[in-house]
Amino acid sequence: MQKILTIARREYQAMVATKAFAIGLAMMPILMLGGTWIPGLLKGMEKSEDRRIAVIDGTGQLLGPLKMIAERRNQMLPSAMEQSSSDKDGSSKELSKNEQEDRDARKAMGLEEIHRYVLEEVSPEGFDDEQRLALSDKIRNNELYAFIEIPADVLTAANMDLTSPAALQLPPIKYFAQDAALADAKRWAEASLNQLIKANRLSAAGVQPQVLLELERKSAVLGSGLFSRDENGVITSEEKPNELASIFLPMGIMMLMFMIVMMSAQPMLESVLEEKTLRISEVLLGSANANQLMTGKLLGNVAGSLTVFVLYAGGAIAMASWKGFADSIPFHVLPWFVVYQILAVLLFSSIFMAIAASVSQLREAQSLLLPVWMVMLLPMFVWFNVVREPNSTLATVLSFFPPSTPLMMTLRLATGAIIPLWQIALSVVLLIAATAVGVIAAARIYRIGILWQGKTPKITELLVWLIRNPTTARN
Amino acid sequence: MADNAVELSGVTKTFGMHTAVRDLELAIPAGSIYGFIGPNGSGKTTTIRMILRIFFPDRGRITVLGQPTGECADDRVGYLPEERGLYRKMKVNDLLRYYARLKGFRNCEGEIQYWLGRLGASDWGNRKIESLSKGMTQKVQFMSAVIARPQLLILDEPFSGLDPVNLELLREAIQEVRSRGTTIIFSTHEMDVAERMCERVFMIHNGNKVLDGTVSEIQRQFPADEVKIRLAEGQSVPSSIPGVVSIEDRGAFHHLKLDNGSLADSLLKRLANESRLEHFELLRPSLHNIFIRIAGPIAESTQKPVEQAS
Numbered sequence: 001m002q003k004i005l006t007i008a009r010r011e012y013q014a015m016v017a018t019k020a021f022a023i024g025l026a027m028m029p030i031l032m033l034g035g036t037w038i039p040g041l042l043k044g045m046e047k048s049e050d051r052r053i054a055v056i057d058g059t060g061q062l063l064g065p066l067k068m069i070a071e072r073r074n075q076m077l078p079s080a081m082e083q084s085s086s087d088k089d090g091s092s093k094e095l096s097k098n099e100q101e102d103r104d105a106r107k108a109m110g111l112e113e114i115h116r117y118v119l120e121e122v123s124p125e126g127f128d129d130e131q132r133l134a135l136s137d138k139i140r141n142n143e144l145y146a147f148i149e150i151p152a153d154v155l156t157a158a159n160m161d162l163t164s165p166a167a168l169q170l171p172p173i174k175y176f177a178q179d180a181a182l183a184d185a186k187r188w189a190e191a192s193l194n195q196l197i198k199a200n201r202l203s204a205a206g207v208q209p210q211v212l213l214e215l216e217r218k219s220a221v222l223g224s225g226l227f228s229r230d231e232n233g234v235i236t237s238e239e240k241p242n243e244l245a246s247i248f249l250p251m252g253i254m255m256l257m258f259m260i261v262m263m264s265a266q267p268m269l270e271s272v273l274e275e276k277t278l279r280i281s282e283v284l285l286g287s288a289n290a291n292q293l294m295t296g297k298l299l300g301n302v303a304g305s306l307t308v309f310v311l312y313a314g315g316a317i318a319m320a321s322w323k324g325f326a327d328s329i330p331f332h333v334l335p336w337f338v339v340y341q342i343l344a345v346l347l348f349s350s351i352f353m354a355i356a357a358s359v360s361q362l363r364e365a366q367s368l369l370l371p372v373w374m375v376m377l378l379p380m381f382v383w384f385n386v387v388r389e390p391n392s393t394l395a396t397v398l399s400f401f402p403p404s405t406p407l408m409m410t411l412r413l414a415t416g417a418i419i420p421l422w423q424i425a426l427s428v429v430l431l432i433a434a435t436a437v438g439v440i441a442a443a444r445i446y447r448i449g450i451l452w453q454g455k456t457p458k459i460t461e462l463l464v465w466l467i468r469n470p471t472t473a474r475n
Numbered sequence: 476m477a478d479n480a481v482e483l484s485g486v487t488k489t490f491g492m493h494t495a496v497r498d499l500e501l502a503i504p505a506g507s508i509y510g511f512i513g514p515n516g517s518g519k520t521t522t523i524r525m526i527l528r529i530f531f532p533d534r535g536r537i538t539v540l541g542q543p544t545g546e547c548a549d550d551r552v553g554y555l556p557e558e559r560g561l562y563r564k565m566k567v568n569d570l571l572r573y574y575a576r577l578k579g580f581r582n583c584e585g586e587i588q589y590w591l592g593r594l595g596a597s598d599w600g601n602r603k604i605e606s607l608s609k610g611m612t613q614k615v616q617f618m619s620a621v622i623a624r625p626q627l628l629i630l631d632e633p634f635s636g637l638d639p640v641n642l643e644l645l646r647e648a649i650q651e652v653r654s655r656g657t658t659i660i661f662s663t664h665e666m667d668v669a670e671r672m673c674e675r676v677f678m679i680h681n682g683n684k685v686l687d688g689t690v691s692e693i694q695r696q697f698p699a700d701e702v703k704i705r706l707a708e709g710q711s712v713p714s715s716i717p718g719v720v721s722i723e724d725r726g727a728f729h730h731l732k733l734d735n736g737s738l739a740d741s742l743l744k745r746l747a748n749e750s751r752l753e754h755f756e757l758l759r760p761s762l763h764n765i766f767i768r769i770a771g772p773i774a775e776s777t778q779k780p781v782e783q784a785s
Contacts, residue, residue: 006576014564278559283619285529286554287577451529 003288007296008303015267015304024263025311048077048114051145051185054122054135058152062196067119069192074116117185122147132176139178146177148189155200170197250387250414253333254379256312257341257410261376264305264345265352268297269365272356272450281450290447294353298346298439305345309338333413339428344406347435348376354442357449358462372403379407390417399427402434441466479538480505480627480658481526486535488521495521497682499535503660503675508653510673511662512762514770518682519662520557523629526660527554540626550578553625555616557632557662563605567596567615570604571622578623590618593651594644609636617645621652628652630661634668646672666763676762678769685769694759697768701758702731702739707751718742728754 015021057063122135127149138144151171173193175186199209223246227237275281284293313334320329355368379386379398386395390412398408405427412419448465449457457465481503488496496518503509513519524530525537528549536543540551562570568587575583591597594614604612613636620628633649634642649672653659663669669676670690678686686693705728706712712722712729719742723730733739739757746752760768 002579003577006573010573014562018564274562278561278563279556280560280562282524282527282529282556283554283560283574284577286527286552287550287574451524 004292004296004299007284007288007293008299011271011297011300012303012307014271015264015301016307021263021267025308048116050118051115052118052120052143053145053185053189054120054147056122056124056127056147056149058124058150059155060124061155061200062150062193063119063121065196066189066192069196070117070119073188077114077116115184117188124152136176139176146175146183146185148193149174149176150193154197155204246415247384247387249330250411251383252316253330253337253414254383254407254411256309256316257337257344257407258377258380260305260308260312260341261344261348261406263308264301265348267304268301268349269352269356269369270362271297272353272446273359273362273365276357276450277360285451290450291443294350294439294443294446297353298349301349302342302345305341306338309341313337330414330416333410336413336424337410340406340409340431343428343431343435347402347431347438348372350435350439350442350446354445354449357446358452358457358465375403376407378404379411383411386411387415390415390419396423399423400430402431405431478505479503480507480540481660482536482538483522483525484536486522486525486532486537488525488530488532494682496525496532496679499679499684501677501684501687503658505658506653506656507674508649508659508661508672510669510676511660511679512664512666512669512676512686512766513662513679517770518679520631522679523554523631523660523662527552527629549627550580550623551626553578553620553623553628555620555628555630555633557635559612560616561604561612561619564603566601566603567591567607568600570615571619574619575622578625580623583622586622586624587618590622594618594648610638610641613637614641614645617648621648621657624655625657627658627660630659632663633661634663634665642668666761666766670762678766680770686765690762693762693765697760697765699739699757699759700733701760701764702733702742703728703754703756703758704731704746704752705729705754706746707753710750713749716742716745730758 055063055066122131135144135147139146150173154171154173157171173189175183175189177183177185199212202212203209225237227235229235275284281293288296317329351372352369355365355372359365359368378401382394382398385392386398386408389395395408395412398404399412400423401408409419409424409427413424445462445465479502481501483499483501486496486499486501487494499522501522511519511522521530525532526539528539539549542549565573571587571590572583575581575586580586587600588597591600594617596611596614596618599607599611599615604615607615613633617630617633620630630649633645637645646668649659649661661673673690675689676686676693677684686696688696704712712724714722716722716731718734718738719731720734721732723732731742733742743752743755746755
């Protein structure tokens with residue numbers, strides 16, 4: 001036992017007291033969050049500018065209202081609102097609650113629009129390819145951002161033959177720009193023009209646009225918390241869940257699990273490989289047997305992973321409390337997180353140790369690692385579906401597949417949905433069983449592999465190591 | 476303690492189709508320095524690993540320090556593997572402390588300081604292994620093997636990569652460890668070191684024990700087949716002498732290699748008759764020559780049938 005603890009202590013120090021660990025600790029959140037923050041940051045650095053859009057209005061009726069819509073939109077842009085924030089007039093209050101939430105969501109995803117649209121009229125009289133070329137050249141020279149061609153018959157086109165699918169479409173409006181396919185401006189033009197066209201066509205059919213607006217008023221469906229009875233017997237409703245938090249928080253917690261397992265298993269790979277290639281394992285085996293060695297290393301590794309957990313979880317909780325989100329911290333997940341984490345680290349670290357023991361170079365390990373990564377990352381491919389439906393069949397099945405259990409169960413638990421206790425218990429039992437089998441199998445490969453020099457064994461040879469009785473086959 | 480520090484009887488170890496060690500009998504007296512020699516791949520390291528209980532023999536019995544080998548490694552045995560065996564990122568002090576504790580020797584600070592001083596390495600304590608030169612690393616490796624005061628010390632090629640000064644330092648250190656009562660086994664390719672240091676030498680070749688005994692016992696097994704002569708000035712050694720295979724001019728002396736079965740005294744008579752002989756010396760075969768006789772390419776081809784018979 002003394003030996004195991006001595007080995008564990010060295011392993012812990014080798015893992016934690018290195019520059020690589022400190023850098024990894026700092027880099028991981030930056031890399032992970034960078035995916036969502038950096039586009040936002042870059043967007044923030046982008047200066048808002050006037051985007052000049054030429055409109056060739058064949059109908060002669062749409063440009064005026066479209067200009068008004070553009071004007072209103074420009075006033076509501078964040079840059080414009082900052083300028084007018086002192087004179088708190090109506091413009092910001094005009095934003096409906098839905099619009100505000102929509103904008104918050106877009107802002108969080110880094111999709112905030114910041115540019116002003118300035119519309120210019122180009123006469124449709126005699127508009128031909130020559131002029132289209134001239135406008136295209138202007139766009140290429142950055143004198144113009146885009147031009148939109150509205151066909152003359154878009155308001156009047158009528159087709160009584162409703163059986164033809166083509167008849168359900170109005171003549172198309174054409175949008176020309178350098179990034180024509182995905183631009184925000186194109187989406188804005190499509191939405192705004194269709195609104196105008198609809199209003200126009202309705203009034204042509206004798207319906208007042210006000211009636212349309214009245215008919216189009218919508219009711220939002222708000223996700224709300226369940227009711228429960230508190231200790232005083234008063235029925236209260238839970239806080240209304242924040243939609244963003246309910247999507248990104250579970251994902252963040254799943255990513256935390258992934259980072260911790262990765263930061264723990266990778267050093268094990270390197271440490272075993274170093275011991276093997278530098279013949280340190282021979283010295284160690286002269287002092288302790290392979291089981292003591294592996295147990296000690298795994299213990300040190302788990303201790304290291306718990307250190308990462310304490311640092312990250314502590315940091316996240318402190319951050320959330322400071323920012324006033326203390327209520328949304330899912331404390332109920334933490335104990336389970338630790339249980340799943342310990343088992344996951346044991347399982348994956350022992351597999352990584354076995355892989356390191358059976359190769360002689362890091363390069364050779366990569367091909368064996370790939371399938372392990374794929375299996376572990378399975379929940380990452382489906383996380384969005386699981387967040388929306390935490391008790392779906394997919395989520396349940398993956399929870400009982402031990403290699404993906406740790407990520408999947410923490411993801412499901414963090415959604416706040418009620419996961420049946422039997423599922424938690426069963427997943428833990430299955431994971432314990434798989435971890436036991438994994439550690440024993442890895443130990444068999446490890447004890448033979450660490451003394452194996454020369455060519456990398458074939459998979460069939462690894463299977464032989466696995467099956468042979470370890471007490472007689474220690475060579 | 477038993478009279479013998481290590482005893483092997485009837486030990487055989489095979490790896491798949493290859494027999495690494497065959498029916499080995501060996502007794503290493505307590506307190507002795509025992510040299511293991513043999514070409515690469517002859518079974519030296521396998522034998523050492525079996526003594527260390529890293530490998531188990533397929534057949535036979537191994538007793539180390541009075542204990543039959545079991546599952547557990549022995550804390551009383553120190554080991555220096557051939558080349559490396561140290562964590563590159565660790566500091567010398569931490570590493571020595573770790574290896575001492577692994578052997579259950581917890582109060583090790585004094586010992587660490589002693590050995591650092593003894594091998595002229597007092598100021599390396601806080602340096603990382605990766606920053607040390609090859610010779611320095613070799614010394615740290617030696618320290619890590621002796622730090623837990625072993626009763627049996629096994630050194631695999633302890634002198635490789637050392638300059639003559641450090642080689643001498645390490646040789647003295649090994650003698651010092653031995654004077655504390657530690658039994659020492661070391662393997663080496665350097666025959667003159669083995670000849671100078673070892674009381675007994677054991678040679679293994681193709682998994683078979685081919686030599687075992689004191690250096691002079693071994694030399695006695697091999698007939699002297701070389702003669703060193705000097706003739707008086709102005710006289711020249713005849714270019715061919717019956718019964719002499721080769722004549723080598725080494726300046727002041729000539730070395731004559733005798734044919735198998737030729738006797739040195741007939742050569743002496745002949746030379747004394749024909750010329751004025753100033754020096755005539757019958758050379759005992761060196762360990763180096765014996766090694767080459769056994770393991771050299773000629774020996775290989777003649778040994779084959781014997782091996783098949785066994």
